[in-house]
Amino acid sequence: MLKYVLLFFLMMSQSAVNAQTPPALILPNEGNGSVQLNVSALSNLGPETNGYETLSVFVHQEVVTEKRQAVQGRYSLEGSYLVFTPYFPFERGMTYVVRTQANDPDHRYVYHSFQLGKKPKVDQAKVMAIYPTSSELPENLLRFYVYFHTPMKKGQALKYIQLVDSVGNIDKHAFMEFKQELWSPDGKRLTILFDPGRIKRGVSTNLELGPALLEGRQYQLTISGVWQDVYGQALSVETRKSFVVGSAYREEINVQAWSIQKPEANSEAPLRIQFDRIMDHALVQSMIHIQDQEKKQIGGYWEVLSQGQQIQFIPTQKWQQGSYQIVIDSRLEDVAANNLQNLLDHKKTKEAQNSGSHQFINFEL
């Protein structure tokens, strides 16, 4: 049960991250490429869908003929994309016209043309960051966030992401396997979840397999360079994150343990909070805010420092003299998914995840 509550919150936190839409139409850059149409928004796409109706590619002809047939090839559904791969490779020097159906009640046709080698350059596929960034992580770490430069092909993450111990053993059961992987809407951030069953003490998988991470040991999270983005570009290089495992976080988040470094009034200096542990960086933005004495939220944003143990608030305007309040949503989590009211493996309050609940730190400038 708790697992699902947790999932719910993961979903919530994802929607909080800046939402971009994945590309609607991906055009090939190489002869053996394919044309890919994002059909997640198309309501009428069922098993009986005629691929040619939804997506077809034509040769731009200078010779006029009495009729014009589309280029023929194979259609497949890959994730949220309808993929058209022609029987014969696209050729350089040719102009192709892609016809798609608009997502409106009339299903009007929309046309785009492309030529190989003339497509606007797509950003290179690469891993941008892996959170938590710290090189020491608690034994009951719940999740990693992997940030990519371009949207990745979905449904194959655990094929390419592995947890390897210091002698090279791969733990194939370290992470939760989901039908739907946990991707941000723009397809560039993946959340990987350690199997909570192995973290929670006394649960069967915990007893059978033991925890995935053991205190005092070293591990690597590896991301294969073979993995491709939606444009068919491989990451090319293997990415490794090495870390050593420290003791588990077994206490709820206690805001009394935080130390605050106040800015000067009439300055734009940041306000810093030193935590006693590594916080979930993604939740910091949405779960902590600062308000003035009129209870008005002040503008600015949080930066995560010191590998997740410290954050600083950069205000958009100068601090004024007066009283301020740091408002902490009780759903804020550390990297082991403990929040202000509960531990991941120990339900303490009856009203779990009460969203109305906040704690406050007051300060004067």
Add this chain to the structure above:
Amino acid sequence: MAGRKNNYEHNMGAMTNENFSNNSHRIQSLGVLKFSKEGILFAGDSLSGAIHAFDLRAESGSKEPFEINVYAIDVQIAAVLGTSQAHVQINDIAVHPISGEVYLSITRGHGVEALPALVKVDAAAQIQNIDLSVLEVTSQTLNKVPENTHYFALRGVAGAPPTKKDIAKSKLPVRTLSIVAMEYHQGELFVSGISNEEFSSVIRRLPYPFNGTESISQIEMYHIVHDNFESRAPIRSMVVKKIDGVEQLVAAYTCSPLVLIPLDELQDEAKVSARTIGDMGNGQPIDMVPFSLNGEEMLFVTNNSRSPLVIPVGGLNNAKVVTNHDFERGGKVDLHPLMPFGPIGKSIMFTGASLRIDLLNEKQFVSLNRDAETGSLDLETIFTKFPFSMHNIIGEFDIPRPNQA
């Protein structure tokens, strides 16, 4: 029949990547096509030196005769194959004996980028690419195929220097003539072409279903126009007919002898003298299509240099077989009083040029035509009785009298 053991492969055509690569690897080119009456499509692959047999017996279509007219078919095939007209070369056409649909073998692209393709045109004149990766195909590799490094001779017309096109021709490997014409007769495939031997003109006999055996006979014939016994150039087109009471190949050569070869003589390693019975005049035969005209068995023989001939099969009986002893010595071209010679039927009207032709139904041919006026490459249905299209002809009846206008 003494046979030799060759490589042969069978692919059940399940849709897996493995099979796709297998088929793609095996099929390097698709040239001459021939259907069996049951719907097995044989395709000559001169580049890889193999024959592929596609099982299309399950294809069923309209039993009703239908016409197919596709204008600028090379442009339309290019559209389906995602390429330009200049990258589509149509090598042959063949009509499926049950569905009546027209299959075309294609080379898509040029040089090292050339890929084989098979398309069909259905009753609605829609072009469909046949996915070779999912077809059930059996293949047999041929023995004694010419090396890829052996090219055509460089020569110009009558001693004149070679033109650019002559030079281009001299850069083609003779291997492109490994498989020139095919005839299927009673469980055997007859294949004309050339081998890697000095007497290179051969007829191969392959039992079907393929079992890896093949017989190869070397064919020699007397060439009236050249006044020469020839054994290198291949038979261009041929059919099996009963002539003088025995089954014989009726075969046509370039410039353009018509010969008979009794099937009995086509044994493995035999040197066979074909019986020259006629000469159709200068030019290169393309297709020889049997058809029935007013109840009489006929052959429709197309040529890249002249109008088609309609040859009554009955006229080939009791034909005089000729050699160098029957004529004054020396070469003879079209204008020689002896030419054309023998029971070669009649030359008939044809507008434009038929590059490939097959019988579509009892009354109609389907022909890949080069339009005489526009140069357009058209797949057209024409009547066997009047095998031409009317659109380029303006005669008395095209002009209405003023009071009928």
